[in-house]
Amino acid sequence: MSDRERDTGENAPKFRRRKEARPDELLDAALDLFTEQGFDRTTVEQIARRAGVSKGALYLYFPSKDAVIEALVDRAVGPIVGEVVTQIEGYRGDPRVLLKRFAPLFAARMSDPRIVAVPKLVVREAVSHPQLAQMYRERVIGRAVPALTALFRQGSEDGYIRPVDPDMAVRCLLGPVLMHLLLADVFGIRVEGATPGDIGIARLLDAHLSIFFAGLEPAPEQEAPHG
Amino acid sequence: MSDRERDTGENAPKFRRRKEARPDELLDAALDLFTEQGFDRTTVEQIARRAGVSKGALYLYFPSKDAVIEALVDRAVGPIVGEVVTQIEGYRGDPRVLLKRFAPLFAARMSDPRIVAVPKLVVREAVSHPQLAQMYRERVIGRAVPALTALFRQGSEDGYIRPVDPDMAVRCLLGPVLMHLLLADVFGIRVEGATPGDIGIARLLDAHLSIFFAGLEPAPEQEAPHG
Amino acid sequence: MSDRERDTGENAPKFRRRKEARPDELLDAALDLFTEQGFDRTTVEQIARRAGVSKGALYLYFPSKDAVIEALVDRAVGPIVGEVVTQIEGYRGDPRVLLKRFAPLFAARMSDPRIVAVPKLVVREAVSHPQLAQMYRERVIGRAVPALTALFRQGSEDGYIRPVDPDMAVRCLLGPVLMHLLLADVFGIRVEGATPGDIGIARLLDAHLSIFFAGLEPAPEQEAPHG
Amino acid sequence: MSDRERDTGENAPKFRRRKEARPDELLDAALDLFTEQGFDRTTVEQIARRAGVSKGALYLYFPSKDAVIEALVDRAVGPIVGEVVTQIEGYRGDPRVLLKRFAPLFAARMSDPRIVAVPKLVVREAVSHPQLAQMYRERVIGRAVPALTALFRQGSEDGYIRPVDPDMAVRCLLGPVLMHLLLADVFGIRVEGATPGDIGIARLLDAHLSIFFAGLEPAPEQEAPHG
DNA sequence: AATGAATGAGTTTTCATTCAT
């Protein structure tokens, strides 16, 4: 809600209130509604009404209802993997060190419900809108996963971690976290000592990395990383 | 699955009057279509046609379209956790031994697309049909997860594995597998040396358990399991 | 309910229970349901079920749903005006004497809800089934009203009552009673000292005839009825 | 009726965008069709078409088909009993004088087929739409009948008419008229010298009041009204 | 004679999209 106000500073022309913010307001409204009800059960009327405009106005900005969800994902998908991937790609050393450094950032970012809402939406609507999944694969997964794969491969080859199948290692790294983020509200069961509805991504991340990192420890009789 | 075949063999009477098999045939057709198109985009007409009956006939067996998806999940949800849970509950010893024993069975079962189709469907339709998720939570998750939690707690207390948060350990165990099963066709990217569309649940399971089990290894200076 | 048992005496063949009573049972069931819900909102299935037979069996006795309501009215319309009309037609004298004699019989007969149910039904369904009203007009109204008209005409001509338009007099005689019988459950309002839902046809009849008969009194200076 | 014509004149803008008149046009169309065919046999499509709009447009103004008939009755039920009741309530004197004064007004009003169409409709649809009858009872019958009852009671107590049960007297007054208005086209039989389909409410009213008033005449040996 | 599974035309209702204003 707060970031919906963004870009509406004092220097905007007085008479045309945040005209150029309209598309974003519509996308915000749409995301909320799609999240609550699903794409098919959300009407264009509802989106427009929640954004405070008329049904017809939506069609000034988007050619169709499908275009709305597409723009929605498009908007969200851009900034996800940025320099992080670059940093991973440039890294040499124990993968665990780098991952440990990124973990809190990742946890913090993923604690924003409006950020996780988009991939959740994509999971649900992918059957009827394959292009959404395609965008995710091309612009998020397709960049992050190879970087991580390379990270594990390098770490493995250089002896920082024991030999593992790097493709699988990536999946093992991400699995528990993504499962929690994307499926917990469907399949999640209560855990004692957790906020209802959220066991806390940080708590899970801690436990997961602790086990996962230990599982990657090179065999003791092995030499230290070369050089 | 086996009893779905019953009475639809070559020796079936005449093509009509198969009252007993009809509901199952309709559910099969519905599952296919829901999987391909999603619930909202599948019409009752389509379901009926694929099952080889008329639209009206569907309503002889199900009071509404919603009842179809509910029956679908209900039918699938029953046999999932059976004696497996009982065996887990009765187990004493290293959790990893038990899990290693179950892994191939689990992998085999989950290789059947019609079995994984149901939880995938639930993930997608849970927003508009919360009762589906509820069924899963009550009858699958709510039975399997506590059993596994207890398994890890016991293994941890008895020193077979190092001390871990058992709730989180369960999530770490299941995460990579479930993520792959439920999300791979949305977010999955190609992996070299894998069948297109499937990296092979067995391959993932191997790699995952290898890392995960290693990560649970008790510290070497610790005593052997008590007694 | 009791008269549905009629004709099922001990001497009926044991194995084919009251086969020939089936149509009547179906008509009884249909009348109940049409009265409760209206013709269009009653399904053939409901009629059959209430009569204790299957849907298909109904079609052994009636060619269509329309035929059921027609048979229903036909069955009820026959015995209404019988010898009563004959007696009215043969009468000579003060119409009020004759009417007073018939009033209790009429009241008694009309207190049976299953008897008034039919004309009520006809009122409601006449738009879509004009033939029902036609039957009523031909076989009930068309016989009773002319007889009554003649009764008033004769009474008027012979000086028993003051000169009145006999056509209108009939309507004035019947109006309050029929209005009460046919419309009271729609438009009727509560009357103190009356059974809820029924002010009592007898009470109305008393008051009505008292006023109506007084209103027909010949003028005092008139001669007594001619010799 | 008069304001229903508003804005539909020749000078209407363009044939479109007549938002204000639309509901009334739809109600007019619906009343015609319900009268001709009954509620259940009239489709929403027919109503819309007769009103010159599309099926979907009807749902811009009414949330359901049921809402149409309800609005129909609601619109008609308001203006029926207005100041007439007030005048009756304030009256002191011979009830017959007042009734005679109102009779022509009543007859004139009830000669409009579109006015009587509504109560006729209510009679027919009351089984499936009890709220319609309820509206009539609360807002028409429940106001007019008590006023008339009081009128007779007062007239009776003050000696203008002979002692009568006022509740019944009201029913005797209204019976012939309402029966004719509401039931004549179902049960009515031809009367010589009458327009086909209508014996003339005025003619009936004349005859009825003549008899009814005479029937209320105080006994001659009685004193004149009080004082 | 009796059943009830099966049909499919018909009905209400929804909603993305258009377009006159």
Next chain:
DNA sequence: TATGAATGAAAACTCATTCAT
């Protein structure tokens, strides 16, 4: 730009009627 009235193509659901058994 913006509105919202209007459209019409679906879609879920019903039910009288048929017919194989």
